Amino acid sequence: MKILVAVKRVIDYNVQIRVKEDGSGVVTDNVKMSTNPPDDNAIEEAVKIKEAGKAKEIVAITIGEEKAQETVRKALAVGADRGIHVKVDNVIEPLAVSKILKKIVEKENPDLVFMGKQAIDDDCNQTGQMLAALLNWPQATFASKIEVKDNALEVTREIDEGLETIEVNVPAIVTCDLRLNEPRYASLPNIMKAKKKPIEQINASDLGVDINPRIEQIKVEEPPKRKAGIKVASVEELVQKLKNEAKVI
Amino acid sequence: MSVLLIAEHNNKEVRPFTYNAITAASQINDDLHVLVLGHQADDVAKSLSEVPNVKKVIHVDNEIYENYIAENYTAAIIKHAENYSHIVSSANTFGKNLMPRIAALLDTSQVSDIIKVISEDTFLRPIYAGNAFATVKSNDKKKCVTIRPTSFDPADKSGGSAEITKSDPAEASSSTKFLKKEEVKSDRPELGTARIVISGGRGMQNGENFKLISDIADKLNAAIGASRAAVDAGYITNDHQVGQTGKVVVPDLYIAVGISGAIQHLAGMKESKVIVAINKDGEAPIFSVADYGLEADLFEALPQFLSELNKLNTIQK
Numbered sequence: 001m002k003i004l005v006a007v008k009r010v011i012d013y014n015v016q017i018r019v020k021e022d023g024s025g026v027v028t029d030n031v032k033m034s035t036n037p038p039d040d041n042a043i044e045e046a047v048k049i050k051e052a053g054k055a056k057e058i059v060a061i062t063i064g065e066e067k068a069q070e071t072v073r074k075a076l077a078v079g080a081d082r083g084i085h086v087k088v089d090n091v092i093e094p095l096a097v098s099k100i101l102k103k104i105v106e107k108e109n110p111d112l113v114f115m116g117k118q119a120i121d122d123d124c125n126q127t128g129q130m131l132a133a134l135l136n137w138p139q140a141t142f143a144s145k146i147e148v149k150d151n152a153l154e155v156t157r158e159i160d161e162g163l164e165t166i167e168v169n170v171p172a173i174v175t176c177d178l179r180l181n182e183p184r185y186a187s188l189p190n191i192m193k194a195k196k197k198p199i200e201q202i203n204a205s206d207l208g209v210d211i212n213p214r215i216e217q218i219k220v221e222e223p224p225k226r227k228a229g230i231k232v233a234s235v236e237e238l239v240q241k242l243k244n245e246a247k248v249i
Numbered sequence: 250m251s252v253l254l255i256a257e258h259n260n261k262e263v264r265p266f267t268y269n270a271i272t273a274a275s276q277i278n279d280d281l282h283v284l285v286l287g288h289q290a291d292d293v294a295k296s297l298s299e300v301p302n303v304k305k306v307i308h309v310d311n312e313i314y315e316n317y318i319a320e321n322y323t324a325a326i327i328k329h330a331e332n333y334s335h336i337v338s339s340a341n342t343f344g345k346n347l348m349p350r351i352a353a354l355l356d357t358s359q360v361s362d363i364i365k366v367i368s369e370d371t372f373l374r375p376i377y378a379g380n381a382f383a384t385v386k387s388n389d390k391k392k393c394v395t396i397r398p399t400s401f402d403p404a405d406k407s408g409g410s411a412e413i414t415k416s417d418p419a420e421a422s423s424s425t426k427f428l429k430k431e432e433v434k435s436d437r438p439e440l441g442t443a444r445i446v447i448s449g450g451r452g453m454q455n456g457e458n459f460k461l462i463s464d465i466a467d468k469l470n471a472a473i474g475a476s477r478a479a480v481d482a483g484y485i486t487n488d489h490q491v492g493q494t495g496k497v498v499v500p501d502l503y504i505a506v507g508i509s510g511a512i513q514h515l516a517g518m519k520e521s522k523v524i525v526a527i528n529k530d531g532e533a534p535i536f537s538v539a540d541y542g543l544e545a546d547l548f549e550a551l552p553q554f555l556s557e558l559n560k561l562n563t564i565q566k
Contacts, residue, residue, distance in 0.1 A: 129349035
């Protein structure tokens with residue numbers, strides 16, 4: 001099997017983001033960036049499947065500006081075999097991302113496409129499902145367990161009510177939950193080796209897909225701030241406050 | 250044009266967030282139709298026809314809709330899409346799984362997880378785990394929108410009498426099979442809609458210690474939540490997770506116990522009306538959003554909390 005894994009470069013999950021004063025977005029200059037966390041789980045799962053002898057090749061793909069390549073390089077350092085970087089100049093919407101990915105899937109013919117269930121910047125949670133629709137492939141979203149069978153996957157999905165298990169025929173799209181696995185760290189020798197692995201660069205404009213925005217971002221603002229609270233000295237005081245001041249119990 | 254809302258249900262009952270989504274959907278346009286895809290779900294269709302905000306219920310009954318499979322749902326929804334300007338659902342795992350599949354086939358850029366309807370094409374939505382709010386305008390002809398249920402009140406459930414029309418199923422997908430669902434049954438209120446939520450984090454140290462939390466939850470008729478750290482560590486099942494990638498809750502009272510307050514957890518609870526934090530680390534970020542902070546060892550504070558509650562003559566339910 002061949003697995004394509006899509007990774008996105010986002011503001012690091014530990015960074016407290018700042019909204020730009022002109023309301024045009026959030027500050028990204030001189031801010032630590034890293035791979036979208038559940039995309040790390042997607043790479044890890046692909047590597048585990050390959051290590052188990054059930055996949056032959058892992059291709060990591062990212063779409064973004066020049067520096068987005070860092071995320072592919074990281075994927076190569078933990079076990080992807082080669083990379084693809086589709087260059088775009090601006091932020092594009094999940095629909096456009098899925099159209100680009102469809103073109104790449106048609107060229108690469110993977111059996112599986114993995115990616116994180118949601119990017120922690122725009123919090124859209126759309127790309128995997130959209131790609132599945134455009135390819136007319138089955139989708140297994142929010143995966144917390146994947147079992148590879150003959151020409152199918154058994155996937156346990158995290159849903160609001162608990163867990164659901166489905167079987168999807170290959171080819172399929174899987175979007176990964178953070179609980180799917182524990183992503184490994186790249187060792188120094190593997191980071192060095194990854195520098196020699198190939199990354200193919202493709203200009204999005206050469207793919208012949210419409211990636212123009214359909215949604216106008218009118219304004220980005222800070223959410224309303226909570227009023228500062230107080231510290232209470234004892235449990236007794238806490239219960240009295242909840243009963244008599246906040247009146248919630 | 251009209252709005253089509255996709256109902257979430259279990260073939261017997263309407264799932265509660267559908268009512269919150271109805272409120273938002275009818276703010277987009279009051280000609281709101283609801284699509285019920287299910288198997289022997291007549292009671293669901295009937296309940297929804299009684300919601301005053303609903304003008305019409307379209308009911309498709311077939312065994313292929315007994316379990317919720319996005320591929321099968323999508324094919325049926327696409328059949329109806331041309332009559333509508335907006336297709337909407339709640340932004341929980343139901344709608345998150347489903348709506349992008351519909352949007353892509355309609356060549357529409359979806360607007361996810363809206364918290365406010367500004368006009369028919371303009372919405373407010375949180376980004377970066379709720380640390381920024383974006384006002385976005387959709388320029389697509391047909392709009393696909395998911396609704397953060399906790400940002401809208403549930404619609405009234407009775408008094409209406411919408412027409413129920415039957416419609417034919419679409420083709421079933423042969424490449425996805427439902428195998429099983431492991432639902433955690435509980436007599437407690439649902440986490441997403443509970444008036445009070447008490448959550449435990451890594452500070453609970455193990456699953457058995459959650460008994461300290463469940464004792465208080467029983468007393469307050471509260472739902473039990475957890476931080477991702479507590480779920481990852483196996484203290485409690487995933488359906489309890491509150492946060493950016495878990496559930497978003499907006500109860501009247503949220504009690505965070507042994508939770509440090511990572512950005513990702515705050516994203517799921519900081520809109521709660523009253524927040525209590527109990528943590529022995531006085532510097533923990535959770536105190537920055539807490540109305541009432543108690544710096545204490547939770548293993549001493551929780552039993553005391555329960556005994557103080559027991560002293561009260563009345564407790565709101």
